[in-house]
Amino acid sequence: MKIPRILLFSFLILLILAAGIGLAVDQTRYPEIPVNQSDTSTTVVHIEFPFMDDVVVGDITLRLAPYNGAKMEGVKATPLFGCSPERYYSAIAYDPALDQMYKKLFGIFDAYAKEHALTSDEYIELLTTYVQNIPYKTSGGEIKFPIETVIDDWGDCDDKSILLAGLLDKKGYDAGVFLFKKDNHMAAGVKGGSQTDYENSGYSIIETTRYAYIGEIPELLHQGSDHGDYSFYRIGNGTEVYTASWQVSTILNVRDTAYAALEILYQGLSSLSATIEEEKAKLANPEYASNTTLRSEYDLHLDEYDEGIKAGNKIRATLHMINSEPYNREKVYQTIQSMREDPGPGKVNI
Known part of the structure; x- marks a missing residue:
């Protein structure tokens, strides 16, 4: 029995559509760090930066398996279909393989905050200064997972901003990132007072490429009327705010x-x-x-x-x-x- 050409043609179209749907589903996957569990190698990261009238000093030991996984080609590829920037940046900031890194960092920061009786605002500034102190270097490549920035001890504006937004949210602060496409720049942001609210966003901008006050607008955003156009992407579900804006x-x-x-x-x-x-x-x-x-x-x-x-x-x-x-x-x-x-x-x- 011969199958009518029209039916055969329709069947082929359905197969192509099914393959296309499968491809679309596959291409909406977000970045995920592959971890080789048999890799037990570690590295020591030295932390040292000025804060208030003191210097914060400490060492943390991190597993290299997540770092090596983050370095693999294609791991940070942007989904081809329906990519949500918030989901993409959140996937970079909160991959489960980063849990040990965050825990180790907070071990130092929490102990320092307790010893010096830091306020909630000062704790935000502590995290901010740590990230700002990491050397700034333009990479021109894909955004880095936070563990890469921490172990490499350098990062671009987007690398450092994602790290800071992740740290802030992990401690319960309402945070995210500002993306300035025309300026090819990214900065972190935290919910704060109206005195330093950036362009009615509800968030105070945090420049991460250098030491800067929370709410201080980077100079490059003052250059011309077409500068400063932004998108803000909230990272996580934190609720605490910065109250020292005044x-x-x-x-x-x-x-x-x-x-x-x-x-x-x-x-x-x-x-x-x-x-x-x-x-x-x-x-x-x-x-x-x-x-x-x-x-x-x-x-x-x-x-x-x-x-x-x-x-x-x-x-x-x-x-x-x-x-x-x-x-x-x-x-x-x-x-x-x-x-x-x-x-x-x-x-x-x-």
């Missing part, structure tokens, strides 16, 4: 004011310097040598210039403190407050 806002506002004041001051000093040079040249002329009025103005301008230099140095010292110690937020804030309340002789009231 202090960070004060610190950053003081910094902006100080930069503006310094620019105005130096413009004034530049003009004053030109005047002093003119007066000096005149006084060198015998015709003006005995001109007491000119001499008095010259001396007065010299004093004004010296005072301006001193004031500029005070402002620059304040800026140095703010810019060099983002991991010491409470101290920086209290120092600024004390300067405001009592500038003291020769100090600048910001």
Whole structure:
């Protein structure tokens, strides 16, 4: 009995569709680390970074099997169909093979937090500083699993942001990542106060490529009106928030004011310097040598210039403190407050 051509054609189409459906299902798989359980090799990771007025130091021993699995080709491939960025980033951050790494890291961080009675906000800053301290290096390749970033001791912006988001959520904080496609940049984010809310997202941005305050916007996002367009992807189900945004806002506002004041001051000093040079040249002329009025103005301008230099140095010292110690937020804030309340002789009231 011959099968009608139309039926045979329909049957072939069904086979092709079935194969296509199977392919689609297979291609929606998300990254997963293959672990060779027979691999018992380990490595020691040294941790050392500044925090507040101290240095956090510790060593952790990690299994290399998850690390080696994460390095295998194709493990981090993006699904071809229906890829959810949140699911993809979560798969990278929370693979079960990373559990030992997170446990070891929190062993150090929890012990330090307990010993120093850290607040919830300070604990967020502790995790943030740890990740920011990891050397930044552009890889140009696939995003790394957190265990790669930790063991390699370097990472790109996306590698470090995923690691920080994973650490924050594992400790119960509402966290995620900001993706800036036009800027080819990624940053972490944590739920925080409105004072440092990034573009009404509800989250404070955390730059991971360098030391920065939680809520401090990276400079590259200020460059032009088309910069700063973002997507935010929540990682995990944490609920705790960062509540020190009001202090960070004060610190950053003081910094902006100080930069503006310094620019105005130096413009004034530049003009004053030109005047002093003119007066000096005149006084060198015998015709003006005995001109007491000119001499008095010259001396007065010299004093004004010296005072301006001193004031500029005070402002620059304040800026140095703010810019060099983002991991010491409470101290920086209290120092600024004390300067405001009592500038003291020769100090600048910001």
